[in-house]
Amino acid sequence: MKHDTQVGLIRRILAHMETGTTDRGAPATSPVTRYLSEERLAREREMIRALPVMVGASSQVARPGDWITHDLSGVPILVVRGDDGVLRAFVNACRHRGARVVDGARGENRRNLICPYHSWTYALDGGLRGLPHPQEFPDLDRATHGLVPLNLAEACGLVWVVPAPGSEIDILAWLGPMVDDLRSFGFEDFTAYAPRRFEAAHDWKLAADANLEAYHFKYLHRDTIAELFQDNRMVADAFGDHWRITLPKASIAGLRALPEPAWRLAEHCNIIYYFFPNLMFLFIGDHATLFAAWPRGVGRSIIDGFTLIPAAPATEKARDHWDRNVKIFWDALGEDFVLMESMQSTLASGANAHLTFGASEFCSAAFEAAVERRIGVAHAAVRDRRS
Ligand code: FES
Ligand SMILES: [Fe+2]
Numbered sequence: 600m601k602h603d604t605q606v607g608l609i610r611r612i613l614a615h616m617e618t619g620t621t622d623r624g625a626p627a628t629s630p631v632t633r634y635l636s637e638e639r640l641a642r643e644r645e646m647i648r649a650l651p652v653m654v655g656a657s658s659q660v661a662r663p664g665d666w667i668t669h670d671l672s673g674v675p676i677l678v679v680r681g682d683d684g685v686l687r688a689f690v691n692a693c694r695h696r697g698a699r700v701v702d703g704a705r706g707e708n709r710r711n712l713i714c715p716y717h718s719w720t721y722a723l724d725g726g727l728r729g730l731p732h733p734q735e736f737p738d739l740d741r742a743t744h745g746l747v748p749l750n751l752a753e754a755c756g757l758v759w760v761v762p763a764p765g766s767e768i769d770i771l772a773w774l775g776p777m778v779d780d781l782r783s784f785g786f787e788d789f790t791a792y793a794p795r796r797f798e799a800a801h802d803w804k805l806a807a808d809a810n811l812e813a814y815h816f817k818y819l820h821r822d823t824i825a826e827l828f829q830d831n832r833m834v835a836d837a838f839g840d841h842w843r844i845t846l847p848k849a850s851i852a853g854l855r856a857l858p859e860p861a862w863r864l865a866e867h868c869n870i871i872y873y874f875f876p877n878l879m880f881l882f883i884g885d886h887a888t889l890f891a892a893w894p895r896g897v898g899r900s901i902i903d904g905f906t907l908i909p910a911a912p913a914t915e916k917a918r919d920h921w922d923r924n925v926k927i928f929w930d931a932l933g934e935d936f937v938l939m940e941s942m943q944s945t946l947a948s949g950a951n952a953h954l955t956f957g958a959s960e961f962c963s964a965a966f967e968a969a970v971e972r973r974i975g976v977a978h979a980a981v982r983d984r985r986s
Contacts, residue, residue, distance in 0.1 A: 600780040605864035609854060611834045612847045612868075621813070621832045624961025628953040631946045633967070634802040637897055642974040643803075644894055646876065648672055648762040651750070651770040653878045653891055655758045656791030656905065659705055660686055664723065667705040667758075671893040671901055674762035676749060677701050679709060681723040686753060688760045689746035694727065695719045700746065712746070721746050755781040755880070756789040756907050757889075775838040777872050784865070784882065789907040793925045795890070796903045799936055801943035803877060803900040804970060806892035808954075809935045810871060810879050811835075811962035813846055819938060823931045828869075835962050840875035840969040842962050873962075875969060881928070885909065886921070888928040898943050902936070 615621055633639060654669035654676055666679040668691055677691035677700065693700050693714040700714045700721065711728060712721040719730045725746035730736065750761040752770035755778055759770050771778065799806075809815075817830040827848050836843045851867035864870075865884050872880040880889040890904025906925050912918040945951070956964040 600783050600864065602860075602862075604780075606859050606862055608834055608845050608864055608868070609851065609862050612832070612845070612851055613855065615832055615834070616829070616847075616852065621959050622835045622961075623958040624964065626958050627956045627961070627964035627968070629808075629956065629964065629967045630953045631951055633970075634804065634943065634946050635897060639974075640802075640894055640897055643970065644673055646970070646973050647894070648674060649766065650876055651752070651759040651761050651768060651773050652876070653757045653874070653889070654678060654688075654760045655705075656789075656907065657686075657753050657756050657758055657787075658790040660758065662707065664709040665705075665707045666701060666709055668701060668703065669760070671891070671903055672762040674749075675699060676760055676762060677712075677746070678751065678758055678760065679712070679723050683724070685724075686751060686758065687723075687725060688749040688751040688758075689725050690749060690764060692747070693719055694744040694746065695730070754778045754787075756786040756791075773839070774874065775841060777838055777841055777843055777874070780843070780870075781872065781880075781882070781887075785909065786887065786907055789886075789909055790911050791905045792908045792911070792921055794903075794905040795929065796901065798895060799892075799900050799902055799940060800898060801900060801936075801939040802898055803892040803894040804967065805939040805942055806879065806890075806900065806902070806935075807873065807877070807966045808956075808963040809939055811842060811844060811873060811966055812956075812960040813844075814957065814959050815935075815938075819934050820931055823934060824927075831959055833959075837965065840966075840973075842871070842873040842966075844871040844873065844962060845869075846871065873966070875966070876973075883924070883928070886924060888925065890932075898946075 652672060655667045659667050660678055660680045663680050663682045669676040675691035676688055678688045680686045691699050691701055695717055698714055698716040700712050720728045722728045725748055727741045727744045747764050750766040752759050754771060754774055761768055813833045814831050816828050817825050829847050829849060832847055834845045846869045848867050854862050870882040877891045880887055886906060886908045888906045890902050893901045895901050908921050912921055
């Protein structure tokens with residue numbers, strides 16, 4: 600992150616500390632029906648499939664022949680690095696009769712992609728290379744029967760794919776300037792560590808609602824991270840529908856005694872980079888833990904994430920260090936997930952027609968409004984304009 604930007608954020612935080620304030624927007628509401636409807640969820644899934652989403656880490660597909668699969672978007676995705684070093688994504692569906700061409704989560708050293716059913720064989724660039732008994736398919740045009748390509752880009756050490764075939768979105772333009780921040784912190788070359796995947800009994804959107812506000816820190820996280828952070832204080836910047844949320848620690852007050860050129864934001868803040876629609880990327884000084892929340896069904900989601908660290912741990916000591924950091928993150932996040940499930944469990948009770956977001960929860964409200972807008976539901980009850 601440019602030093603100017605760091606200084607600007609720190610100034611905003613120090614000003615809030617003087618006046619006892621935080622960034623705020625308009626209070627808003629979110630109808631509980633958003634989290635309870637099969638029909639609505641289908642449209643949200645369609646929205647997600649049409650957008651760039653994170654499907655893995657560049658470090659998992661670093662060499663030619665390395666591959667990963669990803670199924671959480673509803674589209675079976677295969678990502679493989681070609682002999683030419685180019686990373687590509689395909690729908691993991693054979694063009695013969697649709698079997699999955701590659702089974703499993705990840706692997707390496709592929710020279711080609713052979714469907715297990717009748718052995719149609721594809722090159723790593725997706726082209727149909729061969730098939731047994733080709734005389735059985737006299738009219739087959741091999742040129743149009745390669746694996747179906749998907750739009751892919753690498754950024755921040757992550758692999759981004761648009762699951763819906765035919766997308767022409769410029770993924771890097773979509774991700775926007777937050778990528779420049781993360782590049783400056785070195786994430787392009789970081790390694791994925793300690794992957795974690797679990798099912799949760801709440802709507803996928805509640806994970807965004809919960810992680811885009813600091814109003815709850817002092818209470819929900821009282822036994823874990825609350826002491827480190829300031830009560831109900833953040834500075835938030837929108838980049839399209841993405842958010843950068845800077846969460847100041849108590850220690851930032853000490854910067855008042857230092858000249859601005861010596862100010863280092865990352866020493867005194869954690870930063871949430873929330874990439875719409877579903878990726879929460881928490882930057883923590885010298886590493887990041889991130890997860891995507893995927894819809895699994897009404898009131899059910901799958902959380903899929905890992906930690907990005909500068910290099911794979913080479914010693915027991917390094918491993919202990921990162922394991923400790925990973926544990927701190929998931930212990931604190933575990934507290935959030937318990938409450939997300941708690942919220943989901945009351946939504947159909949009739950107690951609330953809508954959830955209420957206060958002024959300092961405006962990023963959560965803006966996220967909900969962005970989903971509304973993108974699935975084409977106008978709802979007068981939602982206001983996402985910052986005051
Ligand atoms: S379905 Fe793949 S070769 Fe037949
Ligand atoms: Fe939290």
